[in-house]
Amino acid sequence: MDFRLTEDQRALRRGVRELLARRFDREALREAVDAPAPALDRGLWRELGEAGFFALRLPEDEGGVGLGLPEAVLLFEEAGRALLPGPLVATHLAAGTVPGAAEGTVVVTAASEGLVPWLDEADAVSGDVTGAAPLRSVDPLTPLHRVAGTDGHPAGEAVLLHAAEQVGSAGRTTEAAVAYAREREQFGQVIGGFQAVKHLCAGMLVRAELARAAVRAAAVTADPVEIAGAKLLADEAAVGNARDCLQVHGGMGFTWEADVHLHLKRAWVRARLGMTAERAEEAVAASL
Template structure:
């Protein structure tokens, strides 16, 4: 199976990367952290750019693309730490008025958590009894619902994995760049074997997760999407931790962005099926072929 991107897919990916770099760069991200509320202007711009209507048929006013293209765009959103209920609003396009254009913010109940509840115009699922909790990620306000009574759809699992993949790739880039700039004993720290190993392991995790996420987007298999999310969760969390190691004490400061990637990765890892649930699904699938 060939996973090389087409020229059109590369253009789509690069276009969204440029859009986010110009509209949600580091300064805007820091402003979002301080503000704590969703930027409706940015949300509308994302809608105008086609983020939420990517997979909506052209006959219905959408872009008419598929999951592989959506994964590429959501990977860029994860790379930029773009906040908001991106997955829920994307999946609501075509069924909730204004979701595709960014005029309506939609969130969804997944398991026992719902994000951005206070900023959402519409909630998919039963959010009655939701209780605000303190989120480790300052860019993802959360409410908890007990007991959990809904599962994340397979396509939502896949897109969340793509967000994690983007973060994993970004922290790898950050670690490699810092390792080449920071000097100790008159040498870049990237010349030391321990740092080389950390960066190499980060790259391996990222590329393994990328192969799994892209493959699940092509096959549309729910089990593969769940497995891809486990790999993407591991890559996002462990890469952020290793990036902190490369940065040293600087990485733990509020001024650095590394900790924001780690906190977002923790939150995303808590969404969707657990490792035990995915293992059970794989075991059931394997029993069927024995």
């Protein structure tokens, strides 16, 4: 059995990466971060809709692309890699049920684990948000509200797509750490030549690839336990790799101008969405 991506899947991933590089590059990211208040780019949201990001899994006779969960995972990896803001998962899952979601003309958010991202910007909400109260978010590009209680049965697809975003972020911080290690010099040589830095970068690669394999495998099987395990690995990879990337960057990594802290903060928030580590551990333990 061949588990490699097909040419169509590689083309899909490449197309999304090119779209995000054109419409949400580093300059756009920093402009969004430095804005007085977080706001969604509705123009970009519509472009994502036109590109089939939200309608990817709708049947073609319903105006969708007709692809599956494995392809959706590839798209969300790219979104996580670019730190694309917004309730992407909820809007994607609402395509076909909420008019305008598939086309990107409507923004949909959802209550998850007692948190609701982007509630003030959303046009529609999935779940009960009665009594939602603003919550200061550690991530400058993910405004949050808190609601009473939690979602007792988080949708497996939502959990997996959040995990895919985490994988994309873990891969990006690995790339950033390696690139910095190749150019930063200390004591007359690049820091990538030091064994301690090599070990950090190697550990980041292992975490990212292990999580990526788990997420893509779960996308094929759609098994709830495998999805829970994939979310655990993806959260660990995103948070752990961002922390190690900070270590590789040294003092530079802790500055506001560096992007590393943005990946760490987004990873912290995503780890609380869809399925927390506690719930994922209980799901995996129960299966054993």
